[in-house]
Amino acid sequence: MLICNWKMYGDLQLVGLYKKNIPYxxxxxxxxxxxxxxxxxxxxxxxxxxxxxxxxxxxxxEISPLSLKEVGCEYVLLGHSERRKYFGETNELVxxxxxxxxxxxxxxxxCVGSNSEDIVQIKQxxxxxLPQDSSFIIxxxxxxxxxxxxxxxxxxxxxIMQWLANQGFSQKVYGGSVNSENxxxxxQLCQGLLIGRASLDIHSVLTIGKSLEIWN
Ligand code: 13P
Numbered sequence: 001m002l003i004c005n006w007k008m009y010g011d012l013q014l015v016g017l018y019k020k021n022i023p024y025x026x027x028x029x030x031x032x033x034x035x036x037x038x039x040x041x042x043x044x045x046x047x048x049x050x051x052x053x054x055x056x057x058x059x060x061x062e063i064s065p066l067s068l069k070e071v072g073c074e075y076v077l078l079g080h081s082e083r084r085k086y087f088g089e090t091n092e093l094v095x096x097x098x099x100x101x102x103x104x105x106x107x108x109x110x111c112v113g114s115n116s117e118d119i120v121q122i123k124q125x126x127x128x129x130l131p132q133d134s135s136f137i138i139x140x141x142x143x144x145x146x147x148x149x150x151x152x153x154x155x156x157x158x159x160i161m162q163w164l165a166n167q168g169f170s171q172k173v174y175g176g177s178v179n180s181e182n183x184x185x186x187x188q189l190c191q192g193l194l195i196g197r198a199s200l201d202i203h204s205v206l207t208i209g210k211s212l213e214i215w216n
Pocket of ligand 1: 005141146148198
């Protein structure tokens with residue numbers, strides 16, 4: 001599984017480049033800004049980057065999970081570290097969002113992470129963020145690896161992925177400075193990759209997608 005998190009980048013031009021150059025794969029999920037989801041949904045599997053914890057209400061400026069579903073999203077990223085850091089999203093809120101999103105027919109991808117490089121500390125941090133329901137997809141993103149070109153050792157990723165498996169989570173994704181050089185090795189250790197900057201570059205998406213064999 002390759003998940004492209006465009007963050008607050010990308011526009012109709014990038015939509016056009018994706019449509020022209022990147023073949024459909026059931027293992028490719030594109031998560032653009034909510035305003036672009038409907039533009040991509042006929043060509044790719046699409047996910048939102050966030051949604052509200054309620055299905056509807058007087059919450060000006062928020063995005064309902066029902067509306068994401070209506071415009072063609074199948075997935076939604078929740079609790080990305082940027083949401084936790086800049087928008088104050090708490091563990092409880094993220095889980096609530098995930099439960100509502102699932103009720104609306106979306107598949108939530110719950111992002112969890114830690115500032116630490118110490119495996120014991122990381123596990124302590126992650127356990128606070130994990131949902132009870134182990135059917136959710138979990139994306140492990142060390143905060144210090146996001147946007148930095150620093151990645152943990154493969155042994156670190158392996159230990160955390162195995163620990164998540166022991167907690168009952170079978171769908172685990174890694175994110176944080178994934179690029180065309182490191183994608184294949186990291187993908188051996190989990191079920192998918194979540195890419196940020198690399199998702200904005202068509203060539204990188206194609207190279208990473210090929211190394212993950214998403215078109216085989
Ligand atoms: P980068 O791949 O740019 O480090 O971003 C990772 C990320 O936050 C994906 O959700």
